[in-house]
Amino acid sequence: MDCIRSQELMSLALDNELDQNEQVLFDQHLNQCPDCREEFALYQSMIQDLKQTPEAELPDGFHDNLMQRINEDKVVPFRKRFNYKQLNIAAMLVMVVVFALVGVNNLSDMNQGKMEETMVMEETTESMDMDMEAVVEESKESAEPAMMMEEPAAEMATEPMADDDVAEEEAGMDEGEVAVAEAEMTTTEEANSESDDGNTVTTTMSESQSEDAKSDDAEPNAKLSRNADDENLTAKLSENELEKEPVISLYADEPEEVPPNTMNWLWFVFATVAVATGFMSILIIRMKK
């Protein structure tokens, strides 16, 4: 046995945990090696000192103080204590279910929101028409031919969202202008009809879409020959107005399917109570810890 192996076995040798064969080899090595013998002696005295360390007596009042602390802490007897872990899990489940239900409820709200959005779009295009009027007024003020202003106005009508702000600014600049010539009125009406066409393309059924497409195709020609025959335009306008009717009736029907607002309030109150319960339980658990 070498010194390294002997040092590995010293701890076990101190506790008499070596088997017979190992014990013989260990003893033989100690007899031959003074360093290991000295080290083993140091271990023995060290362990002896530790074992002789007198067991300290409990300080006065240790037990009484302990029982007093237990009573002061108002630690509830084990059986009566509520299982806060279970409460936590239950609260979490309630929160998950409530949020899921609220989520589903919000989905229906979103559908309603979409419809409202399309209605807002409709309103925007209407306000756009007012803006177009202002643009046309400006054109009259600058004494340019109506034919020249027609094309930009038509472009704005086909791209209502992008040019909305510009049109508003222009309208602001022309505040106070009163007189609107009859020719400009017809131009505005055409812009109106065009913007309505754009709206119906996105929202109405395929039948009206095809009809709109036809009318869209017809419009450039109408623009070119606008001054020549205003009667064609007014005829076209009346046709477009007829097309608008079913769209309006579609909007009028749908809001009736939306659940009443009182349901939303119930969900809100229920969700608030559930979330409050969850947070309270978590708070209680943390306080108990």
Next chain:
Amino acid sequence: MSNEQDYKLIKKAIKGDSHAFEELIIPYEKKVYNIALGVFKNEQDAYDAAQEVLIKVYKNLSKFKFESAFSTWLHRLAMNTCIDEYRKRKRHMNHTTSMDQSISNEEGSGPIKQFEDKALTPEQQVLQNEVVSEVRSALDMMKVDQKVILVYRDIQGMSYDEIAVILDCSLGTVKSRISRARKALKDIIVKKREQTDG
């Protein structure tokens, strides 16, 4: 106290019998206090830690599963609580001023901070030095994990098997951990002797 007696008292205590709880823990209070005293350097910390252990026993008694001896369960709780408390206090100590910390000033090395030692007079200190052996003071310098295992094995005289159950590890692991802890203690003692002699 036998396991059966402990089990009866535990069942009564769980039902809310506080006298049964007192009867259960009284024989272990001294052991718990001495384990804490082995871990902490001073009596006050040991006192607080021992109280903490026994309050935890009271609060967690319903979790006892009657699969092991109550003493083993109690020792495991005591060991874990003492180690936790020791680490907490050590962290706190690291944030407080050290007794021999020097005050650095603009001129370079400053004077050593002087603290009034309210606990012991020089005479009392000499007496205490006589009582606290070299080994005990070396034990205080050890890592808490190693200290605990030596408290169990060499101060409390627990068997390898008991320690294996408390530490929830194999017999081989216990043997090697005890061996390493003893070597660490021996190295500290040798180093201290070299410093004293040198």
